[in-house]
Amino acid sequence: MASGLHDSTIQNPVIRWIDQRLPVFxxxxxxxxxxxxxxxxxxxxxxxxxxxxxxxxxxxxxxxxxxxxxxxxxxxxxxxxxxxxxxxxxxxxxxxxxxxxxxxxxxxxxxxxxxxxxxxxxxxxxxxxxxxxxxxxxxxxxxxxxxxxxxxxxxxxxxxxxxxxxxxxxxxxxxxxxxxxxxxxxxxxxxxxxxxxxxxxxxxxxxxxxxxxxxxxxxxxxxxxxxxxxxxxxxxxxxxxxxxxxxxxxxxxxxxxxxxxxxxxxxxxxxxxxxxxxxxxxxxxxVPEWYFLPFYAILRAVPDKLGGVLLMFGAIAVLFVLPWLDRSPVRSMRFRPIAKWALMLWGINFFVLMWAGAMPAEGIYVTIARLSTAYYFAYFLVILPLLAKIERPLPLPESISHAVLRGGGRLHGAAATAKPMEKA
CATH class of the missing domain: 1.20.810.10 (Cytochrome Bc1 Complex; Chain C)
Incomplete structure (x- = not known):
């Protein structure tokens, strides 16, 4: 092979010629x-x-x-x-x-x-x-x-x-x-x-x-x-x-x-x-498009204009720091029984915010939007950090292949106590 050419293993001569000079394949x-x-x-x-x-x-x-x-x-x-x-x-x-x-x-x-x-x-x-x-x-x-x-x-x-x-x-x-x-x-x-x-x-x-x-x-x-x-x-x-x-x-x-x-x-x-x-x-x-409605509800939940804007952008900003808010050594919610239901409630709460954002900013709709906004931020800023300290996760399986062979990750018998939880 000429000096400077990539050692391509592709059999097709045309594609190999290209791959030797630009190994994209x-x-x-x-x-x-x-x-x-x-x-x-x-x-x-x-x-x-x-x-x-x-x-x-x-x-x-x-x-x-x-x-x-x-x-x-x-x-x-x-x-x-x-x-x-x-x-x-x-x-x-x-x-x-x-x-x-x-x-x-x-x-x-x-x-x-x-x-x-x-x-x-x-x-x-x-x-x-x-x-x-x-x-x-x-x-x-x-x-x-x-x-x-x-x-x-x-x-x-x-x-x-x-x-x-x-x-x-x-x-x-x-x-x-x-x-x-x-x-x-x-x-x-x-x-x-x-x-x-x-x-x-x-x-x-x-x-x-x-x-x-x-x-x-x-x-x-x-x-x-x-x-x-x-x-x-x-x-x-x-x-x-x-x-x-x-x-x-x-x-x-x-x-x-x-x-x-x-x-x-x-x-x-x-x-x-x-x-x-x-x-x-x-x-x-x-009203904005449906995918903006949860954030629109957060905006309108605060009577102060600047406060509403800060909370609306904060709803996205909090996601940037999520890896450092959740300090639990276990990743999957399959093994975190309390955190799993807190996340499920957060998902329902997201749809409630979406519904509240489509409603007029008056009466009970504002109250619901405020409660939902409070839980939206509480999940990230309070619940996850707290659960990382007090929640007791279920034991993790020995390996992916072991869990798959034992039934898709659901622990049975001795496998349930086979290994302590490992760090994320």
Whole structure:
């Protein structure tokens, strides 16, 4: 072999010629073919792959929509209608993009909940978790800006309400709002800014996803038992075992996605957004998209504007420090009987916040939002640190392979006392 060429083992002569000079195929084989993964993954581990597929769908459909969209206040609404009515398959591209945002958040929220349940945020995967939270934050920013682009009533007034929140920041708040608006009200410069950033941020997300996946391949994957593989008997090569398993989840995902797009494409949207934006007519009830509702409820639960803004951003910020708040040596909630039910209650509480965010900010709805907000933060700041000290976890199995052979991680007989809990 000539000096400087990579020693490729690929048999196909054309692919081998490329791989010798740019070993991308060898890298793919190493990282996605023979990469060792725990042998006890369940279907909740499909959602990482589904999130990546959803990101690709959003970028591709967004590029085609941008070809026909006009970022001007006098033409934006009509350009969206033209996409729907006159562009070949424009209605399909827009409905896929519009509902793809909801599907993206569903997939990522399930992915986050799985990490919370199985303790995937704990050492040595803290940075992996932090990159994931960054991705979620970028998704929220991208989705908010995208919601403004159709320039309907809810787009305009949602942009007005949310951007005005920054005015609560002392000293620099008004300057930030003026910078976001590009003037002294939500107008054409605002729409241009949001369109530019909405187009750019998905590529930023793709870059952070690359770091997220790279970190995963360094630390290795967590698993439902929350214990590290102890040898080849505890792992399987990623391909063909998990490519086949992911394929099942991908097919199910596309079935649900197709039902949403072809049968109920406007179910998750708001009817007021099919009315052109009118600064002189305020909608009776301004609500954001459903995936913002829990954080919107937290915002409105506090009577002070600055306090509400701080708590709303704090709801995301607390996730960044979660690996250091939960000091329990056991990862998986399977072996933490009290923490498991506290997390289940937190999940129910999240949906209560979502419901409260969709209701008017008055009467009993405000009280419910305040109680739910209190539990949201108490789970991370009080319950998890306290349980790490007082909870007595169940004994961990000897190894992944031993647990799988004994029945999927449920301990039986002597295995229940075979080994003390190990550190995360």
């Amino acid at each position: 060898t890298m793919m084989q190493k990282e996605y073919g023979s990469f060792p993964t725990p042998r006890n993954f369940n279907y909740l581990w499909n959602f990482g792959a589904l999130a990546l597929i959803n990101l690709v769908i959003m970028i591709v459909t967004g590029i085609f929509l941008a070809m026909n969209y006009t970022a001007h206040t006098s033409m934006a609404f009509d350009s969206v209608e033209r996409i729907m009515r006159d562009v070949n398959y424009g209605w399909l591209i827009r409905y896929v993009h519009m509902n793809g945002a909801s599907m993206f958040f569903i997939v990522v929220m399930v992915h986050i909940w799985r990490n919370l349940y199985y303790g995937s945020y704990k050492a040595p995967r803290e940075l992996l978790w932090i990159f994931g939270v960054v991705i979620f934050l970028l998704m929220m920013a991208t989705a908010f800006m995208g919601y403004v682009l159709p320039w309907g009533q809810m787009s305009f007034w949602g942009a007005t309400v949310i951007t005005n929140l920054f005015s609560a920041i002392p000293l620099v708040g008004d300057s930030i709002v003026t910078l976001l608006w590009g003037g002294f009200s939500v107008d054409n410069p605002t729409l241009n800014r949001f369109f530019s950033l909405h187009y750019l941020l998905p590529f930023v997300i793709a870059g952070v996803v690359f770091l997220h996946v790279a970190t995963l391949h360094i630390t290795g994957s967590n698993n439902p038992l929350g214990i590290e593989p102890k040898g080849p008997q505890d792992t399987l090569p990623f391909h063909p075992y998990y490519t086949a398993k992911d394929s099942v989840g991908i097919i199910a995902y596309f079935i649900v996605f197709a039902v949403l797009v072809f049968f109920t494409p406007n179910y998750l949207g708001h009817t007021d957004n099919y009315i052109p934006a009118n600064p002189l007519v305020t909608p009776a009830h301004i």
